[in-house]
Amino acid sequence: MKKIIALILFSIASLIGCKNTEKENTVETVSDPKVVAEKIAEAHGFANWKNVAEIGFTFNVDRDTAHFERTWLWNVKTQDVRLINGNDTVQYNRKNVTDSLLQTDSGFINDKFWFLFPYQLMWDQGTTLTYSEKEIAPISKKEMHKLTVVYPDSGGYTPGDGYDAYFGDDYVLQEWIYRKGHAVEPSLITTWESYSDIHGLKIATTHIKDSGNWKLYFTNVAVTPK
Numbered sequence: 001m002k003k004i005i006a007l008i009l010f011s012i013a014s015l016i017g018c019k020n021t022e023k024e025n026t027v028e029t030v031s032d033p034k035v036v037a038e039k040i041a042e043a044h045g046f047a048n049w050k051n052v053a054e055i056g057f058t059f060n061v062d063r064d065t066a067h068f069e070r071t072w073l074w075n076v077k078t079q080d081v082r083l084i085n086g087n088d089t090v091q092y093n094r095k096n097v098t099d100s101l102l103q104t105d106s107g108f109i110n111d112k113f114w115f116l117f118p119y120q121l122m123w124d125q126g127t128t129l130t131y132s133e134k135e136i137a138p139i140s141k142k143e144m145h146k147l148t149v150v151y152p153d154s155g156g157y158t159p160g161d162g163y164d165a166y167f168g169d170d171y172v173l174q175e176w177i178y179r180k181g182h183a184v185e186p187s188l189i190t191t192w193e194s195y196s197d198i199h200g201l202k203i204a205t206t207h208i209k210d211s212g213n214w215k216l217y218f219t220n221v222a223v224t225p226k
Contacts, residue, residue, distance in 0.1 A: 033129035036147050036171075037121040043171035044118035048200030052076050054224040059111040062215045071220060072108060081108055106157045115203065115218060117165075118173065126152040137166040137175045138189050139210045144168055144175075150182050173204065190216065199223040 030036055056073040071084040079094040083104055090104050097105045113120055121127075128150040135146040144166040153160045162182035166175040173192040180187040194206035198221055207216040 031131060031133070033131040033147060036131045036145070037129055037149075039171045040147065040165070040167060040173065041118050041122045043167075044173075044202040045197070045200045046119050046122060049119060051199065051225050052201070052223055053226045056220065056222045057111075057115055057218045058220040059114070060217050060219060062213075062217075064213050070107065070111070072111060074108075074112070081105075083108065109157055114207065114216065117163075117176075121149065124151070126155070135166065138177055138186070139175050139191060145171075172202070196221065199225055 030039065054073065054075050056071070058069055058071040060067070060069045073082040073084075075081075081092055081094055083090040090101075092098075092101050092104065094105065094108075130148040130150075132146040132148075134143055136142070137144045145168070147165045147167070148162065149165065150162040151158070151160060158180070160181045162179040164177040164179070165173055167173050172195070175189070175191050177186045178188040178190075179185070189210040190207040192204040192207060194204065194217070196203050196205050201223060203218070203221060205218045205221065209215070
């Protein structure tokens with residue numbers, strides 16, 4: 001009788017174990033593009049953004065022998081922005097961007113987009129998201145997950161642009177494709193690498209083009225916590 005009871009208990013435990021395994025597998029298998037976007041943001045420390053008062057960085061691009069850079073300081077709460085470009089300094093508030101500041105603000109949006117793209121997935125409205133579980137990444141030729149982000153045809157400085165973001169099972173970006181106007185042919189393909197953890201923010205500080213002597217990278221990254 002004891003053997004029969006033990007066998008029944010073992011069978012029940014096995015069934016429960018199978019159900020738990022199925023539940024865990026279901027949780028890990030994500031197909032909703034919005035949930036995938038959230039997981040990408042989380043993997044890059046988005047939960048810690050609420051603790052940021054001010055953030056600064058220098059945006060650099062090396063192309064062959066040419067070098068370009070500009071430095072930004074952004075007060076997240078007040079939306080005050082300071083640009084240092086060579087000997088010139090421009091200060092403005094993003095709540096009041098006049099026509100004379102459109103070019104400066106466009107530069108800030110561009111550089112911030114490269115710097116914090118995983119967070120833009122949470123901030124930007126009106127985007128169309130598409131998820132593919134298995135795709136071949138353009139540079140490494142490895143099999144990865146892909147999230148495609150397409151911006152609306154109107155609004156913003158570069159409406160209609162598309163991005164294919166490639167990442168592993170940890171949801172950390174490794175490569176991406178930029179498509180101007182969501183064209184079929186890629187406009188730019190780069191890596192996402194040299195990650196740094198800065199007050200809980202996981203930042204890719206280097207992006208290298210798939211061909212040619214081209215590198216975009218960030219230096220002087222500083223975060224002031226609240």
